[in-house]
Amino acid sequence: xxxxxxxxxxNQAEDAELVAKAKKDMKHFExxxxxxxxxxxxxxxxxxxxxxxxxxxxxxxxxxAMLNIERYKHQGFPFSSWLYRIALSELGxxxxxxxxxxxxxxxxxxxxxLLNDLDGSPSKIDANQLASALNQLSEDNLSxxxxxxxxxxxxxxxxxxxxxxxxxxxxKMHRTLNKLRKYLNEK
Amino acid sequence: MKRxxxxxxxxxxxxxxxxxxxxxxxxxxxxxxxxxxxGNSAVKYIKFITGVAAVSVIGFxxxxxxxxxxxxxxxTTIQTTEKLITENEIELPxxxxxxxxxxxxxxxxxxxxxxxxxxxxxxxxxNESLLTDSIxxxxxxxxxxxxxxxxxxxxxxxxxxxxxxxxxxxxxxxxAYDNNNNKVQLKEDLKVHxxxxxxxxxxxxxxxxxxxxxxxxxxxxxxxxEVCENTIYKFQxxxxxxxxxxEKNDLEKTIAVLEKKYADLESSKPMEPRKQNLxxxxxxxxxxxxxxxxxxxxxxxxFEVKDARFSWSIYEETWNDISVSxxxxxxxxxxxxxxxxxxxxxxVYPVLNEDDFSEAFCEYSALMKQIEEDKKDISKKIxxxxxxxxxxxxxxxxxxxHQEKVISRKKIVNQLTANLTANTPYRSVNLGGLxxxxxxxxxxxxxxxxxxxAKFYITENPSSVLEVSLIDLEDNIYYSYAKPQxxxxxxxxGKKHILVTVLPDGRIAxxxxxxxxxxxxxxxxFKFNLDISEATNLDDLRDFLGLTxxx
Numbered sequence: 001x002x003x004x005x006x007x008x009x010x011n012q013a014e015d016a017e018l019v020a021k022a023k024k025d026m027k028h029f030e031x032x033x034x035x036x037x038x039x040x041x042x043x044x045x046x047x048x049x050x051x052x053x054x055x056x057x058x059x060x061x062x063x064x065a066m067l068n069i070e071r072y073k074h075q076g077f078p079f080s081s082w083l084y085r086i087a088l089s090e091l092g093x094x095x096x097x098x099x100x101x102x103x104x105x106x107x108x109x110x111x112x113x114l115l116n117d118l119d120g121s122p123s124k125i126d127a128n129q130l131a132s133a134l135n136q137l138s139e140d141n142l143s144x145x146x147x148x149x150x151x152x153x154x155x156x157x158x159x160x161x162x163x164x165x166x167x168x169x170x171x172k173m174h175r176t177l178n179k180l181r182k183y184l185n186e187k
Numbered sequence: 188m189k190r191x192x193x194x195x196x197x198x199x200x201x202x203x204x205x206x207x208x209x210x211x212x213x214x215x216x217x218x219x220x221x222x223x224x225x226g227n228s229a230v231k232y233i234k235f236i237t238g239v240a241a242v243s244v245i246g247f248x249x250x251x252x253x254x255x256x257x258x259x260x261x262x263t264t265i266q267t268t269e270k271l272i273t274e275n276e277i278e279l280p281x282x283x284x285x286x287x288x289x290x291x292x293x294x295x296x297x298x299x300x301x302x303x304x305x306x307x308x309x310x311x312x313x314n315e316s317l318l319t320d321s322i323x324x325x326x327x328x329x330x331x332x333x334x335x336x337x338x339x340x341x342x343x344x345x346x347x348x349x350x351x352x353x354x355x356x357x358x359x360x361x362x363a364y365d366n367n368n369n370k371v372q373l374k375e376d377l378k379v380h381x382x383x384x385x386x387x388x389x390x391x392x393x394x395x396x397x398x399x400x401x402x403x404x405x406x407x408x409x410x411x412x413e414v415c416e417n418t419i420y421k422f423q424x425x426x427x428x429x430x431x432x433x434e435k436n437d438l439e440k441t442i443a444v445l446e447k448k449y450a451d452l453e454s455s456k457p458m459e460p461r462k463q464n465l466x467x468x469x470x471x472x473x474x475x476x477x478x479x480x481x482x483x484x485x486x487x488x489x490f491e492v493k494d495a496r497f498s499w500s501i502y503e504e505t506w507n508d509i510s511v512s513x514x515x516x517x518x519x520x521x522x523x524x525x526x527x528x529x530x531x532x533x534x535v536y537p538v539l540n541e542d543d544f545s546e547a548f549c550e551y552s553a554l555m556k557q558i559e560e561d562k563k564d565i566s567k568k569i570x571x572x573x574x575x576x577x578x579x580x581x582x583x584x585x586x587x588x589h590q591e592k593v594i595s596r597k598k599i600v601n602q603l604t605a606n607l608t609a610n611t612p613y614r615s616v617n618l619g620g621l622x623x624x625x626x627x628x629x630x631x632x633x634x635x636x637x638x639x640x641a642k643f644y645i646t647e648n649p650s651s652v653l654e655v656s657l658i659d660l661e662d663n664i665y666y667s668y669a670k671p672q673x674x675x676x677x678x679x680x681g682k683k684h685i686l687v688t689v690l691p692d693g694r695i696a697x698x699x700x701x702x703x704x705x706x707x708x709x710x711x712x713f714k715f716n717l718d719i720s721e722a723t724n725l726d727d728l729r730d731f732l733g734l735t736x737x738x
Contacts, residue, residue, distance in 0.1 A: 029208075
């Protein structure tokens with residue numbers, strides 16, 4: 001699953017206009033709901049062990065966006081990044097409260113970039129080892145790896161979704177990779 | 188947190204089945220209606236947003252928002268030594284104070300920052316309910332190059348699409364926490380008086396909102412003496428204008444005298460005269476009026492018997508001793524008759540004969556009227572005096588509290604370590620929300636000076652320097668050159684400055700002209716080789732940058 005970059009950077013001006021309209025009358029939010037439902041749905045589905053409630057959780061993400069639309073300010077970033085941020089927060093809350101089980105989906109075929117950055121190769125590391133190492137990461141660190149390597153999100157977009165500076169995202173990514181290396185070496 | 192590890196499995200197909208938007212809209216309408224009073228998701232999310240904002244305050248902008256870097260992270264090698272100090276890993280010195288949220292307070296930090304906190308100024312972050320416990324107010328100051336660099340706060344400002352660079356007169360962050368270390372928010376504005384690093388007259392106030400500066404207002408310059416006059420000493424002047432109030436002891440005495448008078452009046456009430464009933468048994472008795480003053484209005488005291496045991500034979504019997512005593516019940520008496528054979532006690536009450544009754548009743552009524560009037564009058568006086576006593580006690584309590592505050596403030600003022608004088612420049616700001624405030628003017632990149640098309644690099648990875656800050660230490664200006672602007676770089680020949688960058692891995696690198704001997708010539712390209720700091724604490728970093736200690 002990949003967060004469509006093209007869509008993330010889609011017409012921001014149009015979204016900003018829709019947000020402004022929704023702030024005045026929430027019925028205008030429907031266009032944004034229809035436009036981004038699918039993206040958020042896939043993002044949520046990827047992270048859940050039990051996919052029965054994916055539609056409900058996705059709706060909840062949009063409901064929260066509606067409830068907080070007044071606080072949203074367009075700052076040159078795509079509206080969808082704000083939705084991803086809410087989705088991450090919502091999922092994080094559910095995982096912490098254990099009302100939903102976190103799925104860690106290791107797609108071996110898509111792991112080559114990650115393995116390269118870890119200075120490893122498929123012959124040295126197997127899928128189980130990688131999964132075990134990933135499983136030891138904190139939720140934030142795991143989310144970064146998932147977005148960066150399995151969903152191919154650019155670091156600067158991850159920074160926006162996680163609401164950190166790009167340099168901070170780089171540092172965090174660097175440290176997360178170090179941790180992964182350490183966990184893999186412990187095996 | 189439990190995780191289910193799934194390797195090489197396709198995500199199960201789940202059909203996208205969006206809820207009808209009208210249902211979502213209905214939920215939205217319901218939630219909006221209930222949000223302020225319960226802990227529903229809307230409120231929870233407000234907390235989330237606040238948390239995000241707090242994180243964003245410390246976010247550091249490597250790039251200006253409208254600058255797209257030509258480098259990508261893929262060609263950036265990150266090599267970090269964890270023990271080194273980096274801009275992400277340092278907590279700057281701060282000052283904390285406990286604040287009683289139910290009282291108006293004025294705080295003065297050792298550096299001379301004066302914070303006026305009104306009563307009931309704080310609310311919880313999640314449900315916005317007013318806090319009545321104490322909270323901790325945390326002040327972090329960023330007044331010099333090192334603290335500003337380590338704060339990770341962007342020092343440029345987007346003014347209608349034009350990037351301006353801050354010339355700072357002082358910057359601070361104010362945050363507050365409850366006893367469980369949860370962030371709290373403001374319910375009432377705080378007023379902050381901030382000592383300025385320069386006496387420039389044209390600074391503005393900016394608020395850092397979601398990692399971007401928002402212009403608030405121009406900030407007129409004032410002075411320490413004036414601020415004190417309007418805060419610390421104004422408080423004293425207001426509180427000492429007390430009214431004339433009699434001493435507490437005098438009031439107590441007056442009240443006691445009045446209460447005694449009232450009680451005397453109550454006990455001197457005459458007995459209501461009653462007319463005799465000729466059908467009842469009666470007898471005349473001589474009564475000592477000093478012993479029974481209430482019977483004084485009776486010319487002769489006739490007692491009627493109210494006892495079924497009394498009969499005519501009692502009259503016929505000889506009694507050696509007859510005495511009268513008061514019964515507890517008002518207006519009732521007991522007559523005790525004794526002879527050698529027995530003792531009889533009868534319940535009796537005094538009555539008047541027909542002729543005396545009218546006159547006695549008139550006298551009684553007049554007397555009672557007078558007594559009631561006197562009682563009313565005394566009662567009024569008691570009430571008024573008690574009110575004065577209460578006012579006096581309340582005032583006394585306030586004054587004692589005030590004295591404590593004055594003593595405490597004087598103590599704090601005396602403890603100030605900063606070199607404050609009456610003429611120390613100050614600026615004041617009303618804070619409607621906690622966060623970071625900057626007293627600044629925005630400047631464009633310098634147009635004058637020695638233009639040197641520059642290349643900034645570090646030896647281990649020449650292309651990893653994406654932005655360089657030129658900090659004018661003399662005027663406290665923070666110019667920020669992004670990579671595309673390196674060709675426009677103007678060198679500050681002869682002016683005290685540092686060139687510094689934060690590398691993508693958080694390490695700090697700098698170029699110091701005093702340590703480099705290569706000659707920089709006007710108009711000629713120059714490669715600035717930045718040294719990477721190996722400092723592990725603030726003092727070492729200060730030395731590395733060649734700064735003098737000020738925080």
